[in-house]
Amino acid sequence: MHISSKGSGPKTILAIGGTGTGKSTFGRIVFGVNTVSGEGHSSITKQTALYENDKYRYIDTPGFSDSNGRDDSEVFRNMLTLMQNYSEDNKFKVDIILWFCLESERCDQTLQRGANFIQKLVEYADLDNFDGNIWKSVLIIIRGPMLSPNLSEGPKVAAKLAMTKFINEKNIVDAGNLTVKVDHLACWIFDINDIPNDMYNTMSAEHRLIWNVYSKEEIGGKVRQRISRLPFGVEINFVHARCKRCNCLGDPRLFDNLCHPSNNPPPRHNIQMEHYHPRKLVRGHYGPVILVHSDSKRPSSEKILPTMISGALTGAAAIGRPASAAGPYGLAAGTIAGGVLGAAAGVIWTAKDKCRDCQRPFTDEGCVKQCSCCKRFLGESGCRWRFACCQWEETKIGCKTRPICITPECDLEELDPCVCGACGMLLGTEGCSRDVDHNVIYEKDDFDDTDSF
Structure with a gap:
């Protein structure tokens, strides 16, 4: 009625x-x-x-x-x-x-x-x-x-x-x-x-x-x-309204007299520091870089035979350097000389043999960069995943720290606190303190679901 x-x-x-x-x-x-x-x-x-x-x-x-x-x-x-x-x-x-x-x-x-x-x-x-x-x-x-x-x-x-x-x-x-x-x-x-x-x-x-x-x-x-x-x-x-801190809904005059306090203590987040990487994982070459000639045969993963090593030493001797001497840019001298490459390919290079791209002898410094880890040229698909921000491997802990809220329902980016400072319960649940003024949010229309607060 x-x-x-x-x-x-x-x-x-x-x-x-x-x-x-x-x-x-x-x-x-x-x-x-x-x-x-x-x-x-x-x-x-x-x-x-x-x-x-x-x-x-x-x-x-x-x-x-x-x-x-x-x-x-x-x-x-x-x-x-x-x-x-x-x-x-x-x-x-x-x-x-x-x-x-x-x-x-x-x-x-x-x-x-x-x-x-x-x-x-x-x-x-x-x-x-x-x-x-x-x-x-x-x-x-x-x-x-x-x-x-x-x-x-x-x-x-x-x-x-x-x-x-x-x-x-x-x-x-x-x-x-x-x-x-x-x-x-x-x-x-x-x-x-x-x-x-x-x-x-x-x-x-x-x-x-x-x-x-x-x-x-x-x-x-x-x-x-x-x-x-x-x-x-x-x-x-x-009228229709909601309380922003507790679960009261309807006309504010009918709200329960229990609510979560706004101060003493105020609402808060469940803050915990988190390690994170600010940039994504990228795939790249992270081994030492060597210089080779582009049209020289790149070795596969087969084993290097002793005869190949002998060939490498011979190649090094041909240009009057010890095979273990350091070349320019920190590159292995034997690599620069081409001896190792020649040995790996089963070929002994001489000063007369030239690279088709740079027209320099194979015994000279190479013309392209190569990853010593996977033997691919730089620019080709990388062989390892690392974080772009710090170059750390993907198994490493984050290089930066930031505060996060461990409350599952919380979105810390919105800045609004998520739990009651007095009882620790999630805001939007039944209040814990008596005679606390409600934080009333009025609906534009009668229970308009599009209204946010």
Whole structure:
């Protein structure tokens, strides 16, 4: 079932206030709905409930400062959850709010919390069409005869403070002419428990009304007359949002009061230093470079026979150098002389034999570079893999270090921390600290999956 503000259907009455102030009793006596009430200061109403008849829909709520130790914010979330469940297009219409209070000259913490909760009902109101003054639709019900007019000042001051805070937070610039005036009704219903010898039974109705004392029949007409003067209608809007630090999702007023703290200690990464190579592996020649003639026969991997070595020595002697002498550029003299190549090819080169490319004798210095490891010319496919940054082999540990986050779900490049500094759990999970302000990210559209945060 959905509650609609259209037409002339039943009026929606929201009863809110402290434990034992008569919310459930009012529902039954004044509005004729079948509520279940407690006695004294015991809280019978455990969950927000909606009762209805042909004329009224009465929302009965658990009391603030619950005798069972329930947190006031839990009571508020419970109440708001029911409204959201009955909302249409994320809007819920309340016609009249009854705020039940005890007699009080001073604004104490209990009254201020209650006033703040009432003001939060219009947290997401359309301020282009509504000034945020929810108190025009509030009637304060003072339980007691209120022998002094000052005994209603406590809740009225709390209402003004809540409205002032709302104006400042919303930066309402034209609020100078806004007047916060809250109507109240003091009452004591003397015949609820049907005590025959009650002193009020002997008093005339006129006398009792001076002391704000009513019978069950009288109080109904009095309340209905009083609420008829109030402007009917407060629209409660619901929004969709997420908390960036915990797993809360939906309307921020319904968020759990547990979250991951933003400081002391702040969120962090699980940092570990990692060795890495900044450049990729490349294949190349990394053995000593020798110079050979391009058209000389390159040896294969066959063994060099002793006769070939003898040929190499002969080739070296032919140019008057020891075979072990060092040649230019640190190249083996025997290689430069061509003796080894000649021996490997089974050929003894002489000074008359020339390279077709450079036209120099094979006994002279070679004209192309060759890898001594694989015997391939430089420029051909390499024989070893090494990192381009440091020339280290691929089995070596990285040549540079960098911080990484070892949390699997984390992308360190985004810089946003990934775990709670207090409990070490991943952000986006259930919070660990009570009464921590949420980091709210509002959705552009109702649960628009394209919205990121």
